[in-house]
Amino acid sequence: MATLVTHNLSKEYRMGSARVHALTDVSLTADSGEVCVVLGPSGSGKTTLLSIVGCVLRPTHGDVTIDGIVVSALTERALPRVRRQKIGFIFQSFNLLRNLTAVENVALTARLRGLPGGESRRRAEALLASLGLADRRDFLPNNLSGGERQRVAIARALANDPALIVADEPTANLDSRTGHVVAEVLRELAKTRGKALIIASHDERLLDLADSTYRLEDGRLERAS
Secondary structure, three states, rough: OEEEEEEEEEEEEOOOOOOEEEEEEEEEEOOOOOEEEEEEEOOOOOHHHHHHHHHOOOOEEEEEOOEEEEEEHOOOOHHHHHHHEEEEOOOOOOOOOOOOOHHHHHHHHHHHHHOHHHHHHHHHHHHHHOOOOOOOOOOHHHHOOOOHHHHHHHHHHHHOOOEEEEOOOOOOOOOOOHHHHHHHHHHHHHHHHHHEEEEEEHHHHHHHHOOOEEEEEEEEEEOOO
16 A cells, blocks of 8 residues: 555635635555655645645545555544654755754654654764764754755654655755755655655756656646656
8 A cells, every 4th residue: 555645635715705625636646665746836735735644734525544544534632643653744944943953853853753862862863964964963953054954854854754754845945956955865765765755846856856746736636747
């Protein structure tokens, strides 16, 4: 079974007496080790899709299955555990805690999964070293470059050893060269660590790294390759 399966996802919002269809019958899959890129302009529904896949929002209709668990059928109380154990998030704006060092940002995620402090620290140090940041582990985010901060964010996403990594515009705040490096890092991690990776972006350059590509516009998804 694929790591991620969505089936006929729809999301509606009410604005007064009107209904806004953010997503309409969206179905996609992502297997272990696969890079799935969802391309679309601003307002197309990309963030809504990732929020549902990441168990932050519930769909109005349809199902989401992650690593064999039908998460759309779970109670609100059960969803935080799925997020901690099954999903790693990478955000456009990095979302690092500015008062914590790089290693502390990464270790915190491991701690939230339940690992002891020492083991969390060791895992964080190993992940940062694997991403070329061993000499930056004790730096605060404001003392890191944009590319370094994004690599810290990638390490943090891997800290709970998730089955699925969800990345929202991971190259948007980076220059073209750094963005390409970060995209290559993401693809290599998906392949070598066997993670399903879904990226939502408007960056067409990511097409070269994708195993499967979808285009999302006005809430409707089409398979491109």
